[in-house]
Amino acid sequence: MRSAKDFFRPLAVGAPAPVTEVPARPSRMIHFFDPSNEKMAARVPAMVGTVDVLLGNLEDAVKSDRKEAARAGLVAIAKATYFGEHTQLWTRVNALDSPWVLDDLTTLVTEIGDRLDVVMVPKVQGTEDIHYVDRILAQLEARAGLTRPILVHAILETARGVVNVDEIAAASPRMQGISLGPADLAADRRMKTTRVGGGHPGYLVREDAEVTAGESDVFGARPTHQQDLWHYTISRMVDACAAAGIFPYYGPFGDIKDVVGCEDQFRNAFLLGCVGAWSLHPVQIDIAKKVFSPSAQDVAHARRVKEAMGDGTGAVMLDGKMEDDASLKQCLVILELAERLSETDPELAELYG
Structure with a gap:
């Protein structure tokens, strides 16, 4: 365990001093884009100022033969775009057990570290993952001569990560927040759903059967109420973030056409304490803006x-x-x-x- 006296000291000689409080910048929507997709990349400059966070995604949604193109594309976009005061630039790097993550961190910090606000780390299992990224970022920041630290955002998408969420939230001064990753978490828990976020019609409670002449009509019409698969996990994550002074987020809602269901799920997360959610399509940007304001x-x-x-x-x-x-x-x-x-x-x- 690190001494409390050392917690806010840089982890590398020449690295910037860690922040003592996470900047409370609006981040109602974290809008994902693929930097290797030319059409998506071309839209980025016009979106600056209209969204709170633009996130260059290098992980799951990018095919393995496009990883280097995505990384190079994000560098080019960051160098060519002025993001101003109201739009943050984030990235989701590849998983820590992948062959690409070290090059992701090395390239992005040394090439565009002065423009990069947050690094999102997928599939965080415990504090060891945050400590690994923490040290590498400090070394790279020192090499690049950065004057402010790049913050870290963890994705909660494994059962072990949920068990360790309190420690993850407090693992480093770099911790900016945590997002729920429902699809990977569902697979890791062996949940029987193939949906990406949102509810499930099979997860319900049913009202008692009507009783006639002392007999229960169990096969008669009985109203049902769908429950929220993610209520416990979001609440658990919100508590951990609140205790550590960082910010909780809902992750993706995969059914792009179901704007009503998306708004409902985002509002549930907002009411429970989340400050924002991911947007996977431009139609979800306005939903997040509406709900999280x-x-x-x-x-x-x-x-x-x-x-x-x-x-x-x-x-x-x-x-x-x-x-x-x-x-x-x-x-x-x-x-x-x-x-x-x-x-x-x-x-x-x-x-x-």
Whole structure:
């Protein structure tokens, strides 16, 4: 175990000092693109300023014979594009047991490390994975002469990763956040679903059967309610991130055409504490923006509670409901998010007044 005194010291001579607090930049949508796909790459400059995070994906969605092209494409895009203050550039590197990840890190940090905000690491199993990436990044940052550290984002997509999520979240000052990776996690858990995120109609509860003359009609019509396969895991991840001072995210929703289901799943994650989600198609960008931005009604209510509570002690009645210290804390979460989003989004600034 590293000493607490050493936790915020650089892991390599000449590397930048680690951050003591993760920057709270808007990241409602992490929009994935394949840098080896010329059509996708050509759209990137126009998306700057319209999305919170653009992520150059080098991992699963890129075929093995296109890995080097994707890496080179991301370098070219980063060098040719000014991302400004409101859009972050992230990348998802290849898995740590792959033959490509070392070249991913070496090339990206030394070539475009000054433009790269976050490295997303897939299939994180435990703290050893974060420590490995942490040390390599420090060495490469020192070689490249970077003045700020590149942050690390872990994907939770193995059963072992879920078991170790508390330790993963607190493994390094570089930790920016954690995303749920439902497809790989489902396979690792041997869950019997082939869906990428979202619910499953077979995962349900059924109401009791009607009883007539003392007999239960078990085969009669009985309403059912679909449950959320990911509720426990998201809650577990949110708690770990909150305790470590980093940010939790929902991952992919694979059914691109089901915009209603996507919005529902994103909203579930938002209500549980996630700050954003992945977008795999442009249609999901606006869904994430809508869901992970508090509504004008919620912001207005939060302001009323804050004003009514005065010094924050005691309790008040508003619209027939009791508001107290706990209510105020909930409202301050909404107001802090609204203020942060208003700084970068003129439409929301006007909506929130």
